[in-house]
Amino acid sequence: MSGPKLTPMMAQYQKMRRSLPDDVLLMYRLGDFYEMFFEDAQNAAPILNVALTRRNSIPMCGVPYHAADAYIAKLVKAGKRVAIAEQTSEPSPGKIVEREIARIISAGSIIEAHLLDDARPNYLAAVYQMGKKWGLACVDHTTGEFTVAEFTERGPLDDELARLTPSELLYSDEQIPAFGALPAAQAYDAFAFLPDPAGQLLKDHFAVQSLHGFGCAEMHAATGAAGAILHYLIHQLRRPCEHLRSLKVREDSHLVLIDAASQANLDLIDSRSGKKHTLLGVLDRTKTPMGARLLRDWILHPLRDLAQLLERQNFIADLLEQPFILSKLRESLQGIRDVERTTARLSQGAGNARDLQALAVSLSHIPELKEDLATLTRSGDLQSPAQPRPEQSSTENPATAHGSLLTDHSSNLNDHTDLTAQLTTALAEEPPATLKDGGLIADGHNPELDELRSATRDGKQWISDLQAQERQRTGIDTLKIKFNNVFGYFIEISTAKLATATLPDDYTRKQTMANAERFITPALKEMEAKVLGSEERAKKLEYELFLELRQQVCEHLDSLQQTAAAIARLDALGSLAETAQTHRHCRPKLEASRAIEIVNGRHPVLEQTLVDEKFVPNDTAFDPEDNLLQILTGPNMAGKSTYIRQVALITLMAQIGAYVPAESATIGLVDRIFCRVGASDDLSRGQSTFMVEMNETALILNHATEHSLVILDEIGRGTATFDGLSIAWAVAEHLHDEIKCRTLFATHYHELTDLSNTRPAVTNYNVAVREWNEEIIFLRKILPGAADKSYGIQVARLAGLPKPIIERAKSILSHLELNSTKPDAKKRGPKAKNTRQNDMPESNAPQLDLFD
Numbered sequence: 001m002s003g004p005k006l007t008p009m010m011a012q013y014q015k016m017r018r019s020l021p022d023d024v025l026l027m028y029r030l031g032d033f034y035e036m037f038f039e040d041a042q043n044a045a046p047i048l049n050v051a052l053t054r055r056n057s058i059p060m061c062g063v064p065y066h067a068a069d070a071y072i073a074k075l076v077k078a079g080k081r082v083a084i085a086e087q088t089s090e091p092s093p094g095k096i097v098e099r100e101i102a103r104i105i106s107a108g109s110i111i112e113a114h115l116l117d118d119a120r121p122n123y124l125a126a127v128y129q130m131g132k133k134w135g136l137a138c139v140d141h142t143t144g145e146f147t148v149a150e151f152t153e154r155g156p157l158d159d160e161l162a163r164l165t166p167s168e169l170l171y172s173d174e175q176i177p178a179f180g181a182l183p184a185a186q187a188y189d190a191f192a193f194l195p196d197p198a199g200q201l202l203k204d205h206f207a208v209q210s211l212h213g214f215g216c217a218e219m220h221a222a223t224g225a226a227g228a229i230l231h232y233l234i235h236q237l238r239r240p241c242e243h244l245r246s247l248k249v250r251e252d253s254h255l256v257l258i259d260a261a262s263q264a265n266l267d268l269i270d271s272r273s274g275k276k277h278t279l280l281g282v283l284d285r286t287k288t289p290m291g292a293r294l295l296r297d298w299i300l301h302p303l304r305d306l307a308q309l310l311e312r313q314n315f316i317a318d319l320l321e322q323p324f325i326l327s328k329l330r331e332s333l334q335g336i337r338d339v340e341r342t343t344a345r346l347s348q349g350a351g352n353a354r355d356l357q358a359l360a361v362s363l364s365h366i367p368e369l370k371e372d373l374a375t376l377t378r379s380g381d382l383q384s385p386a387q388p389r390p391e392q393s394s395t396e397n398p399a400t401a402h403g404s405l406l407t408d409h410s411s412n413l414n415d416h417t418d419l420t421a422q423l424t425t426a427l428a429e430e431p432p433a434t435l436k437d438g439g440l441i442a443d444g445h446n447p448e449l450d451e452l453r454s455a456t457r458d459g460k461q462w463i464s465d466l467q468a469q470e471r472q473r474t475g476i477d478t479l480k481i482k483f484n485n486v487f488g489y490f491i492e493i494s495t496a497k498l499a500t501a502t503l504p505d506d507y508t509r510k511q512t513m514a515n516a517e518r519f520i521t522p523a524l525k526e527m528e529a530k531v532l533g534s535e536e537r538a539k540k541l542e543y544e545l546f547l548e549l550r551q552q553v554c555e556h557l558d559s560l561q562q563t564a565a566a567i568a569r570l571d572a573l574g575s576l577a578e579t580a581q582t583h584r585h586c587r588p589k590l591e592a593s594r595a596i597e598i599v600n601g602r603h604p605v606l607e608q609t610l611v612d613e614k615f616v617p618n619d620t621a622f623d624p625e626d627n628l629l630q631i632l633t634g635p636n637m638a639g640k641s642t643y644i645r646q647v648a649l650i651t652l653m654a655q656i657g658a659y660v661p662a663e664s665a666t667i668g669l670v671d672r673i674f675c676r677v678g679a680s681d682d683l684s685r686g687q688s689t690f691m692v693e694m695n696e697t698a699l700i701l702n703h704a705t706e707h708s709l710v711i712l713d714e715i716g717r718g719t720a721t722f723d724g725l726s727i728a729w730a731v732a733e734h735l736h737d738e739i740k741c742r743t744l745f746a747t748h749y750h751e752l753t754d755l756s757n758t759r760p761a762v763t764n765y766n767v768a769v770r771e772w773n774e775e776i777i778f779l780r781k782i783l784p785g786a787a788d789k790s791y792g793i794q795v796a797r798l799a800g801l802p803k804p805i806i807e808r809a810k811s812i813l814s815h816l817e818l819n820s821t822k823p824d825a826k827k828r829g830p831k832a833k834n835t836r837q838n839d840m841p842e843s844n845a846p847q848l849d850l851f852d
């Protein structure tokens, strides 16, 4: 940056700027403003919508410091990282004010509540590849959650990233080809990822001899990533990391794996039609942000572990048996704020008195929660534990399952009575958001503060009494005592009154206004010094007392984190119980089998959002011996996709421990759920409809096991009919013969129904419709057997296709049916031919010989 000679201040700026990575914007405190210069100013001004000016030909822009948060938020949302340089010395003549970078704010490390979504975590992740291992580490800096995982294939790593959707993703700057294209990816110093320095940094941070205690001593790829995150937070972003207390290994062998495409296809947490139309939208009745985040995590990470699932189910059952306790528990939770994020913020030296107050309010509800749990335990004990509940699996021990989660909750809920009392008595009723302007601490908490406050009050009273005295002394009845920031207190007399009055000798003229004159007296200034002095001292003292209180909170960091986690679990389970109660969900029987039996199952989301129609329930039965691959045919719009997704969602809900929308259900636990639906382009990755479809199908064929559940909605439609049908046929055969997984296959290829003739465990189903006066009536009922017709043209008419087109289509259809060589073609409907002729196809090529 050549140009005019730099002032000492600009030289200081340049030095600081050079110490930062190029893409970090530097906001540099200058009095009441944060200023940006050079390219930073040019980049930031349009994002912030502020004027770009020039001084000595240096481009600059600035924002007032008191409104900086909103501006920083805009920059972070625009994907920028922002360094904040604060003044660290008082201005003094002839000396340049010293400045230091206080912190760097980046999307993955923000802790400011207004920049965050309460209901979702905010992850900073790192990935690292070592040979055939992919390591992943993930920190939620807002809560202190720190996890690691390792993968032996790249696909599951990408799936987990899709679930976590980190706001920022670090990768080694030597591994750009592997990770550079991932969303939010950012290269970071390769050295920080090396197992030795990374492991050492982790050990130093957690003050442990080895990482064995965390179960990840041998996970070098993952701990490399974890070490790099810590390095980045501490050394580059300069963030306090006290609240990162342990490392947790995410074991995917305990989880039902759901790949990124299936997650999207099942509308688990996001959907194009909004949150209301997602599974999370239906299940989330949580009362606290912690509960909301946990429930979201459960939906993305269903469990395979029967014991854990039964624990969750039993707890929900207990709550449902005691509806009074359920509503009491939820009422208590209502009063609890984000203990997890508040504690994390306070432990990082951030947060204000309102955070302390929110914490105190939250903690004050813990005794009620504990009481609710105690009542549940007592009522649980009254029911004979020797009698398993009818819905329970025979493999469980009901007494243990009932007790352990309750005991767990109770013992992890620490009521922190002393801390709560201390905070409640110390804090003012309505403290401000600022820290240094006073008003934080309640009267009666600190004698010195009380004295200073009363001195201020007395002084102010003296000053206000002075007005009456001075009016009497001068005979001017309009004389006023006023205050401003420049002169402090002064006496103001209108020019008109002055003309006729004689002022006392101790009046000194201070300022002449258009219609008035301002004066001071030694007595007034003396009292002013006392008032302002004590006010200043009081503010300082309040700030110190606040820091003391914050420090006390930090001393309870571990137990507060533990309490927050227990609240989150109670809230998530309470929410599932409430949903079960409201929507008449039933407790599914869980077992380690390959069966699924659902009576009168409903689609959890659609049944809540249907407006004109009533949802029609349907049964499902999978049996490993003779009903493993179900082929579902039926007209467009009949309800095929809804039905097959409903089965996947019920299975998934059962495996987060929730109740399910059915009259009864038995779910043989699945290890993975695959859901491939419809054809969609992935233009952003430059893939055609057909390629996306085949990629997803390949993923299923390569990864499904006999314990998986596979939902296929139309495969092979993105290519020529014969090719598509052949692929669909071969896929179905492979799933049935080789993988032997439970599969629901919705298709318009009616030919596929012939598979049931040669395969023992293939069963055909169709969605019932009725024809009436050329109209089609959807009955939404799944019946055994193949569909007899497609009704495509009727549905097209319902959709509003012009009449001439419909008529023409009908005549083409009857011609096609007549010309088809397949004996039962007429019964089954049209078989489009792979032809480019404009008029009727002439060819008589047999369609199904391929498979006969």
Ligand SMILES: Nc1ncnc2c1ncn2[C@@H]1O[C@H](COP(=O)(O)OP(=O)(O)OP(=O)(O)O)[C@@H](O)[C@H]1O
Residues within 6 Å of the ligand: 610, 613, 614, 615, 616, 617, 634, 635, 636, 637, 638, 639, 640, 641, 642, 643, 780
């Ligand atoms: N069981 C049901 N009860 C009530 N309405 C239903 C039911 N199933 C589906 N519907 C309604 O029918 C609409 C179409 O359902 P769906 O998309 O499942 O049909 P489809 O057979 O898969 O159609 P296509 O073959 O064209 O993809 C849904 O949006 C819903 O409004």
